[in-house]
Amino acid sequence: MNILREIIEPPLEVALANIGVSGDIWKRALGTSRERAQGDLSLPCFPFAKQLGRNPADIAEELASALSGNFEVKAAGGYLNFKAESNWLAGKVMSGIEMPGSKDVLIEHTSANPNGPFHVGRARNAILGDTLVRLNRLYGNKVRAEYYVDDMGKQVGVLAWALANLSKDDVDSILDDKDDINPKWNGKADHETVRWYQAAQAKRSEGSQEIEDEISKLVHASEHGDDSVLKQFEDAYQPVLDGMLETLSRLGIEFDTFTKESKFVVDGTVSALMDRLSGLEIHDSADNGAHFLDLGQRGLKGKTDFFYRRGDGSSLYATRDIAYHMWKWQQCGELINVLGEDHKLQAKQVGLTLQELGERVPEVMFYAFIKLPEGKMSTRRGNVVFMDDLLEEAQAQAASVVRELRPGLEEDEVTKIAEAVGVSAVRFNITKVSPDKGFTFRWEEALSFEGESAPFVMYSHTRACSIASRIGRDSIPSSTGDIPPAMHELMRVMACFVDKLAQSANENKPHAFAIYMLELATAYNSFYRDCHVINDGVVDEFNFAVSEKARELLRSGMIGVGIIPLESM
RNA sequence: GGACACGUGGCCCAGCUGGAUAAGGCGGCGGCCUCCUAAGCCGCAGAUCGCGGGUUCAAAUCCUGCCGUGUCCGCCA
Numbered sequence: 076m077n078i079l080r081e082i083i084e085p086p087l088e089v090a091l092a093n094i095g096v097s098g099d100i101w102k103r104a105l106g107t108s109r110e111r112a113q114g115d116l117s118l119p120c121f122p123f124a125k126q127l128g129r130n131p132a133d134i135a136e137e138l139a140s141a142l143s144g145n146f147e148v149k150a151a152g153g154y155l156n157f158k159a160e161s162n163w164l165a166g167k168v169m170s171g172i173e174m175p176g177s178k179d180v181l182i183e184h185t186s187a188n189p190n191g192p193f194h195v196g197r198a199r200n201a202i203l204g205d206t207l208v209r210l211n212r213l214y215g216n217k218v219r220a221e222y223y224v225d226d227m228g229k230q231v232g233v234l235a236w237a238l239a240n241l242s243k244d245d246v247d248s249i250l251d252d253k254d255d256i257n258p259k260w261n262g263k264a265d266h267e268t269v270r271w272y273q274a275a276q277a278k279r280s281e282g283s284q285e286i287e288d289e290i291s292k293l294v295h296a297s298e299h300g301d302d303s304v305l306k307q308f309e310d311a312y313q314p315v316l317d318g319m320l321e322t323l324s325r326l327g328i329e330f331d332t333f334t335k336e337s338k339f340v341v342d343g344t345v346s347a348l349m350d351r352l353s354g355l356e357i358h359d360s361a362d363n364g365a366h367f368l369d370l371g372q373r374g375l376k377g378k379t380d381f382f383y384r385r386g387d388g389s390s391l392y393a394t395r396d397i398a399y400h401m402w403k404w405q406q407c408g409e410l411i412n413v414l415g416e417d418h419k420l421q422a423k424q425v426g427l428t429l430q431e432l433g434e435r436v437p438e439v440m441f442y443a444f445i446k447l448p449e450g451k452m453s454t455r456r457g458n459v460v461f462m463d464d465l466l467e468e469a470q471a472q473a474a475s476v477v478r479e480l481r482p483g484l485e486e487d488e489v490t491k492i493a494e495a496v497g498v499s500a501v502r503f504n505i506t507k508v509s510p511d512k513g514f515t516f517r518w519e520e521a522l523s524f525e526g527e528s529a530p531f532v533m534y535s536h537t538r539a540c541s542i543a544s545r546i547g548r549d550s551i552p553s554s555t556g557d558i559p560p561a562m563h564e565l566m567r568v569m570a571c572f573v574d575k576l577a578q579s580a581n582e583n584k585p586h587a588f589a590i591y592m593l594e595l596a597t598a599y600n601s602f603y604r605d606c607h608v609i610n611d612g613v614v615d616e617f618n619f620a621v622s623e624k625a626r627e628l629l630r631s632g633m634i635g636v637g638i639i640p641l642e643s644m
Numbered sequence: 645g646g647a648c649a650c651g652u653g654g655c656c657c658a659g660c661u662g663g664a665u666a667a668g669g670c671g672g673c674g675g676c677c678u679c680c681u682a683a684g685c686c687g688c689a690g691a692u693c694g695c696g697g698g699u700u701c702a703a704a705u706c707c708u709g710c711c712g713u714g715u716c717c718g719c720c721a
Contacts, residue, residue, distance in 0.1 A: 103661075110664060119663050121701060131701090152664060188721070228721055336721095365719045377647045378717050385719045392721045416715050419648060443649070443714070451714090480683070496683085508657070511649065513714055519670090520656070526669045527657080530683050542680050590658065593668080600684065609680045622680090644683075 076115050076567065077574050078167050079159045080105065082144055083116065090141040094134065096123050114149070114156035115567060121153055161558040164566045169552075169624055172573055176215030176580070181406055182208050184413035185323070185330075186223040188230045189316035191269030192260070193323070193462040195505075195516050196445040196452040202505045203442055204413035205328040206585040206637050213635040214580040219407065222330045223399060224316065226308055227297035227337045228392060229290070234268070235304075235311040236290045237275035249274040260463060265318030268311075298389040300340045322462050326498055327637055339398040345390045348398045352383055355431055361386070373427050381424045396425055401434055410437035411583065415444060416511075440583040443513035445505075452516070460516060462501075469497030472522050473530075477644070495639040499529035502637045507589040527593055529638045535596035535603070536633060539626035540642040542608050546619065556617035561598075561605035565625060568598040572628055576635070589636045592629075599625045 084102065091101055101118065108117040120131040120138070127134065131153030139150040145163035149156050184204020187197050208220045225231065241249075250270055260266035279286060296304040323329070339345045349366070352358060357369045363386035371379030383394040403410055414422055419441060426436040445452060452459055474493035477484065484492075504521045508514055524530040558566070571591070579588035602625070608618045633640045 104663085106663090108664090109659095109666085111667090113664080117664085119702090121663070124701075154664065225721070230721060361719075363719075367719080375647095380719095382719050387719090389719095391719070416649065418716090420716055421721095423648090441649085446714085476683070480681085512657080513650065514656085517656085523670075524683055526683095528669090528683085531669095534681080534683050538681060538684085540681095545680065586658085590668085597668090603680075604685060607680065611679095644681085 076107070076159070076570055078570055079115055079146060079157065079164075083142075083146065083157055086142055086144060087118070087138070090138050091123075093141065094123075094137060095127055108156060113151060113154070114147070114158040116157045118155040118157075119153065120155060124153075159567065159570070161563050161566070162555050164563070164570060165555050165558060165621075168566050168569045169620060174213065174215035174573070175577070176211065178211075178216045179408040180211055180216050180411060181219045181221055181403055181409070182211065182411045182413070183221045183223055183403070184208070185328075186225065187319065188225045189312040189319060190230050190234050190272050191315065192263075192265040193319055194452055194459045195462055195465055195521075198322075198326070198462045199442055199445055199505055200413050200415060201323055201328050202326065202502050202637070203440065203510055203585055205323075205326075206502075206506050206589075206635075207411065207413065207440065207580070207583060209635050209637060210576060210580045210585060210588055213631060214576050216580070219331045220329070221403075222333045224312075224333050224335045226312060226335045227294075227305065227340070229294050231308045231312050232290050232294040232297060233275045233279070234272045234315070235308050236286075236293060237271035238268070238311050239307070240289075241271055241274055241278075246270050246274040249277050257461075257464060259467065263318045263321070263463070264314035265316075265322070266461075266463070268315045268318075295387075295389065297337065298340065300337065305337050305341075322466075325466055326462070326502060327639070334399070334402075336392075336395050336399070339395050339402065340390065344398045344402065345395055348401070349384050349390060349394060351432065352394075352428070357431065364388070368428060368431070370424060370427050373431065375423065375427060377420075381428065383428075393421060393425060396421075397428055397432075400425065400429055400437060401432070403437075404434060410435075412437050412439045414439055414441055416441050417444075438583060440510060442510035446513065446515045448515055448517065460518075465501055465521060466497060468518070469501050469522055470494050471497075473497040473500070473524065476524055481644075492641060492644050495641050496524065496530050496533065496644065499533060499638040500524060503529035503532075503589060506585050506636055507593075509584070509586050530644070532592050532596040532629070532633060532638055533641055533644055535599045536626065536629040536640050537642060537644050538603055539599065539622050539629060542619070542622055543626060544642070545609065546614055550620040550623040551616055553616035553620050556615070559605055561601040562618075562621060565598040565602040565621065568595050569625060569628055572632065576632075585636070588632070592632050592636055592638070595625070595629060595632060599629065 100122065104122060105116055105118045108114045120134040123134050124131045132150065135150035135153055135155045138155050139148050142148045145160045147158040147160065182204060184207070185201040187193070187200070193201070205220070208218050211218045250273060253273070256266045256270065293304055297308060352368065353366060355368060357372045358366065359369055360366045365382055365386045366384035367380045367382040369379055370381050381393070383391060385391065412422070422439050429436055447458055447460065449458055470493050473496040474489055477489045477492050500523070501521055507527060575588055575591040579585060602621070606618050608615055608622050630640045
């Protein structure tokens with residue numbers, strides 16, 4: 076609670092100086108109270124005991140008696156506990172909040188190979204990345220959401236080869252033993268075309284040299300910037316990418332810019348980069364003319380040779396990634412990448428190389444993989460949950476809940492609510508977990524509409540909306556009224572909105588703000604229970620103003636974590 | 645084999661720039677709709693914070709060893 080900290084620190088610094096504590100180590104010790112009942116902020120006085128040769132409890136007592144302000148201060152068991160004074164807190168919270176962000180950030184996320192539909196594992200990147208985009212925007216930063224399109228190399232090459240050489244009948248017979256696509260997705264290119272890719276992979280595993288040569292020829296041409304091949308690749312992947320983006324759009328995920336990997340080959344920056352890398356002190360080359368950097372000299376452990384040029388002179392994915400990063404740094408002040416944990420080594424290599432070139436190292440938010448109870452999610456093994464199917468199921472289950480809870484509601488209204496609830500629940504289920512936690516996908520948790528879920532937050536918001544619509548006008552500024560504990564708690568939580576948002580955005584921890592939103596909704600629910608806005612038809616203006624403030628924060632916070640703020644559900 | 649993560653009640657998860665009785669949710673048990681939407685609220689039961697050492701006035705949090713799980717260790721992307 077920084078607003079409280081700001082008014083405590085100056086007098087506290089004086090009081091500490093008076094008893095002989097110097098320096099500002101105490102600023103780190105002053106933190107959020109673990110015991111909520113004891114206060115909002117606490118200062119453990121144990122560290123001063125040794126320095127002063129005094130009992131911590133005595134120190135706390137003396138400090139307590141020396142301090143005063145818009146807060147209560149009490150000494151308890153060696154701790155100095157501060158609690159914001161209710162009326163002061165209310166005044167602060169009700170007067171509004173300013174968003175402090177001013178950075179210019181480019182966030183690259185998702186960037187999935189355009190070769191097939193999203194399953195929930197691949198979608199974790201998009202959901203976390205988009206939430207980071209939203210949180211940064213809410214915080215006030217200028218954000219550009221970017222998708223790096225992998226439009227060359229083997230994956231697209233295989234896809235393009237398959238589309239050019241396999242008929243629908245070929246594909247169907249090759250994939251005979253596999254499940255057919257869900258008829259629901261007939262005509263959606265990511266689901267349909269991925270079968271060509273899978274069929275090609277199956278055929279390649281039979282070991283035909285002829286096919287490998289044909290694919291290699293395409294890949295090779297693409298890596299040398301061959302226009303017609305790149306065009307062929309684009310024709311192959313673009314419909315697939317469009318299908319994938321349609322899924323993301325349903326999740327509320329949009330991008331500002333798409334940058335193609337081939338751009339850096341075609342415009343010559345990759346070859347210029349390779350020349351520059353060859354001039355580096357840690358550069359070396361192999362017998363066949365391949366080039367690499369020895370990153371062991373820069374502290375990398377394990378495998379230290381980092382190849383950036385093949386023997387035939389062509390670039391590698393990582394080389395293009397470095398060129399891409401140098402270009403990205405020209406676009407913005409801050410760079411954030413969202414990557415799966417499988418990219419940790421690669422990101423380290425790229426980072427060290429960028430450093431070697433005098434460039435800055437981007438921030439990276441890594442996330443662990445989502446597993447299924449049966450093990451690793453894999454399209455190849457058919458052990459997979461497609462995002463499209465998950466969203467359909469979420470929508471259907473939400474619809475049945477709405478019909479049960481709101482009988483008589485028009486069916487198109489039911490559909491609208493169910494869609495918002497389903498999408499929000501699916502997103503939130505992934506967002507609320509710390510990115511570095513690998514978790515197991517379970518349908519019943521993804522489709523839970525109670526407890527720590529998006530609908531829980533949405534519900535609190537609709538309660539506030541319901542009050543506002545009953546009253547039918549704006550709240551009017553009102554002098555502070557009676558502040559019962561539930562309202563004080565709501566004020567306290569609202570006062571932490573920006574603190575939490577700042578932490579979440581600056582430390583790339585979307586889950587921190589998601590969890591905060593649960594706290595805010597919980598606090599609103601208690602307020603709703605104890606502090607009625609409308610009593611026998613009479614509006615309590617102060618309570619109404621508080622409810623409206625909470626509604627505003629709920630709404631903007633929900634947008635920040637990707638929950639759709641319905642007004643009724 | 646090496647590198648990097650993760651390991652918290654039956655299940656999931658927060659806390660991990662050290663501080664007070666480890667916070668929530670699910671599931672279980674028991675309550676609350678003549679009262680602004682019960683997708684809600686209240687209460688009860690349930691935790692050797694993976695295991696062992698170390699640092700400290702103080703360790704879930706820091707260091708270290710071990711165990712378990714995941715990921716990576718391509719002149720692939």
